[in-house]
Amino acid sequence: AQTVTQSQPEMSVQEAETVTLSCTYDTSESDYYLFWYKQPPSRQMILVIRQEAYKQQNATENRFSVNFQKAAKSFSLKISDSQLGDAAMYFCAYRSPGAGSYQLTFGKGTKLSVIP
Amino acid sequence: EAGVAQSPRYKIIEKRQSVAFWCNPISGHATLYWYQQILGQGPKLLIQFQNNGVVDDSQLPKDRFSAERLKGVDSTLKIQPAKLEDSAVYLCASSLGGRPTDTQYFGPGTRLTVL
Numbered sequence: 001a002q003t004v005t006q007s008q009p010e011m012s013v014q015e016a017e018t019v020t021l022s023c024t025y026d027t028s029e030s031d032y033y034l035f036w037y038k039q040p041p042s043r044q045m046i047l048v049i050r051q052e053a054y055k056q057q058n059a060t061e062n063r064f065s066v067n068f069q070k071a072a073k074s075f076s077l078k079i080s081d082s083q084l085g086d087a088a089m090y091f092c093a094y095r096s097p098g099a100g101s102y103q104l105t106f107g108k109g110t111k112l113s114v115i116p
Numbered sequence: 117e118a119g120v121a122q123s124p125r126y127k128i129i130e131k132r133q134s135v136a137f138w139c140n141p142i143s144g145h146a147t148l149y150w151y152q153q154i155l156g157q158g159p160k161l162l163i164q165f166q167n168n169g170v171v172d173d174s175q176l177p178k179d180r181f182s183a184e185r186l187k188g189v190d191s192t193l194k195i196q197p198a199k200l201e202d203s204a205v206y207l208c209a210s211s212l213g214g215r216p217t218d219t220q221y222f223g224p225g226t227r228l229t230v231l
Binding site: 042045093107108 | 119157159160164207209217219223224225
């Protein structure tokens with residue numbers, strides 16, 4: 001079974017600065033998908049960024065980028081130019097390839113605070 | 117585009133009572149998921165539907181939890197009887213299909229407190 005570990009329960013960052021959230025995972029599969037989800041205090045979870053394991057290039061979405069190191073099974077999220085609206089719980093998630101039921105396995109999350 | 121709707125947003129019950137949650141996915145989304153999120157943890161999948169069929173219910177406590185999606189659109193998750201450890205946020209999500217590249221869109225959740 002796959003496991004996802006987020007070792008930082010809480011993080012804080014000054015507004016406009018950069019912060020990196022860590023995620024490691026354990027799997028015996030060679031192909032899979034990794035995700036970062038954001039869950040603001042209102043509880044509606046939204047997808048931030050997705051990475052396919054077969055792609056060597058790190059995914060980027062505006063101010064959000066990942067550092068995907070397949071050999072190390074590491075998948076960190078970098079948030080640049082942090083904004084007050086970035087304050088939320090961030091969850092790293094893993095999904096096996098293929099259709100059907102290959103459920104998302106989530107980590108325990110990292111609570112990010114943004115200091116004005 | 118309307119998002120995933122859930123009701124109620126909050127529910128407080130006593131142990132051994134029953135409770136039901138409702139979810140209406142994004143229009144056209146064939147796949148619907150129910151997750152349980154216990155405080156301090158990430159969401160855990162309870163059940164996944166593809167249209168009105170169950171794809172995965174391996175983590176659903178079937179002695180007390182049940183779910184249905186009769187017409188392949190909205191869905192109901194029921195707990196009977198509830199236990200203290202069922203206190204959690206129940207999240208519904210939907211996606212266009214069941215592929216890993218199909219983004220899951222989450223609803224606001226129902227926070228259940230069992231006393």
